[in-house]
Amino acid sequence: MLGASPLPKANEEILLPQDDDQAWLLGELARLIKRQGFETLVNAPMLEPTPMFFPDRWAGGEPSMRRLAQRLLHYAGLGELTAVVHIFEESDERRGEDENKPQAVAGETIDVWFSGFARDAQGRRTCRFGVEGVAMRDPASLVAITARAVAAAYRAHHGLKVPDRVTEERLVDVTTHYLGFGILTTDAARKHVTIADGSFRSKPKLLRVGVLGPHAMGFLLAAHAHARGLDRKGHRHIARRLPDNQAAFFRRALEVLAPEESVRARLGVPDMDEWPDPMSMRSLIPEIAAEDGEDENAVEERKGVDKGVVGMNAGKPVFRVERRASLRVAKLLALPVLMGGGMVARGFQGVDIPMWAIMAASAGLALLGLLIGWMLTDSRCSEPKCGAELTAEHTSCPRCGGDIVGVIDHPKKRLAAEEALRLEQAPSAEPPAPDAPKPAA
Structure with missing residues (x-):
């Protein structure tokens, strides 16, 4: 069963999770909806890694990373928190214990992690994130990795965390769909990417965001699409945003979960005539204010770039x-x-x-x-x-x-x-x- 094994197993029908895993996924999503309300599931934007949803300037430095984390906090309903990021270069001393970096449960990529809440000098409540500098070389993948870290912060903020670490990591993946991050995290559940090092070289990397795996993430994304009442055009749009494997899992789950009314009933989502009015895009995608003393037009120091051998051991x-x-x-x-x-x-x-x-x-x-x-x-x-x-x-x-x-x-x-x-x-x-x-x- 998915709640007991590190990764869900494929069904005899290879495009779907096992039957008991499907029940676990829908049951946990329904439990989250019952506690937090259905409004976020049906009204939050289903984010895509495009300038429409992420219009902020990206220059590869710490201010850019802070803006990304702050925008995702806003999408998660945590806009009152101030994002604080700590980027670690490859040459830094290892510091996982200091920044609460979790150990990987099933070989997943943990390049951005939620490291706790605090208060800054002005008394504002902050949400802290640790970031591996090497992840800054691939901003497209960084969006999905940061979205999952924000989902972990959401669970901590609302007192949703469970004691068992493996179960909690699975529930973080479920929460990404509830918050509207599902397209991002399903796309990155298992994906081969090419990482540039800032020069003329690049190297391949297997990206694995989360612990549920692409079968389960595609299944949850299909459940979310049905719960929102998306039509076939909306389904095709989502599938085009996914790698081939995840798109196949998503399409097959759409067929199995139809009709959409049965999905809403299983998730505890009322009929569409009881939903609140959709929010305006202006309110969904606000301007992210610069930090005090931060020049928005200043040239940022790029993080994660391989600076070569020259000066790499200065002071060591x-x-x-x-x-x-x-x-x-x-x-x-x-x-x-x-x-x-x-x-x-x-x-x-x-x-x-x-x-x-x-x-x-x-x-x-x-x-x-x-x-x-x-x-x-x-x-x-x-x-x-x-x-x-x-x-x-x-x-x-x-x-x-x-x-x-x-x-x-x-x-x-x-x-x-x-x-x-x-x-x-x-x-x-x-x-x-x-x-x-x-x-x-």
């Missing part, structure tokens, strides 16, 4: 790796003769150089290189991504900027040396207090 310790240059010099002398001689011997007619002579010459040069290299010292930075050549005058690496704090004789000893340095710099433990004297008999 590195080590000088000092080794004999024997192998380096031997390769430098022997390999050109071996490769060049082989090409000449086999590629030019009329040139008759025996291969054994070429190999003997290469071996002799290699031996000479070993002897010469033994008298030379090769000194380089211990950072694996750097390896810059160092001189005796260098107190910091000229490439990565790390402070040279010691000498090791092999790059593999870097981690052990860093641990020894950390223990050496840690404050020494206080000596135990002496035992109290025993009273005289």
Whole structure:
């Protein structure tokens, strides 16, 4: 059953969740509607990652991320809270415990997470989010990931959280549909994306937002569409916003859940003539005010961009790796003769150089290189991504900027040396207090 296993299993009909999982999904959505009211389900906009719903300027920096989180809070009915974001670059010390970053339940992507409520210096109640800087490279996916984090904040704000962590994570996914975030989170439930690093390179990534999986998310999205009374044109519009697999799950669930009146009855949604008047688009998509002292036209510092090796270790310790240059010099002398001689011997007619002579010459040069290299010292930075050549005058690496704090004789000893340095710099433990004297008999 979905409430007991990490991920729902596919039915014999592969496009649907199992029957008991379907019942669990509809039952939990109905329970949420009963507690919070049906109005949000039928009146909140079904968000899409388009400028219509997200008109704010995106420049890849912290102000842009704050505006995105603030707009999603507004869509969730939490516009009175002030969004505060803390973006962590890849070079930052790990800090999951400090920012309440949850552990993944089923391998899901957690690049944005709700980290609690607080009050700022002006006494305003804030909603805090932690953000992995690398997620800023893909703003389209970031919208869905942030929407799920806002759904978690919604549950915490309204006292909806349950003690069991796995069940709570599933209920967060259900809540995204209730709030109108379902198109976003269903699209990102399982999706292959390409992440740019800010240069000319990019790499593929499997995006998995949430724990329910695409079958269950497509099923919930179909239930939401039926509950709102969308026509076939509306169904086709939603399907075009989804990847092929999720679109197939969504269409099949629409067929199974029809007619829409039965879905409303199962969810506890009244007939359409009892619904409140729809809200205006102006009220749904307001202007997001800038923070005090924030210049809306200022150039933002982009977050998550791979800045390369230069300066990556500024202010951090590195080590000088000092080794004999024997192998380096031997390769430098022997390999050109071996490769060049082989090409000449086999590629030019009329040139008759025996291969054994070429190999003997290469071996002799290699031996000479070993002897010469033994008298030379090769000194380089211990950072694996750097390896810059160092001189005796260098107190910091000229490439990565790390402070040279010691000498090791092999790059593999870097981690052990860093641990020894950390223990050496840690404050020494206080000596135990002496035992109290025993009273005289």
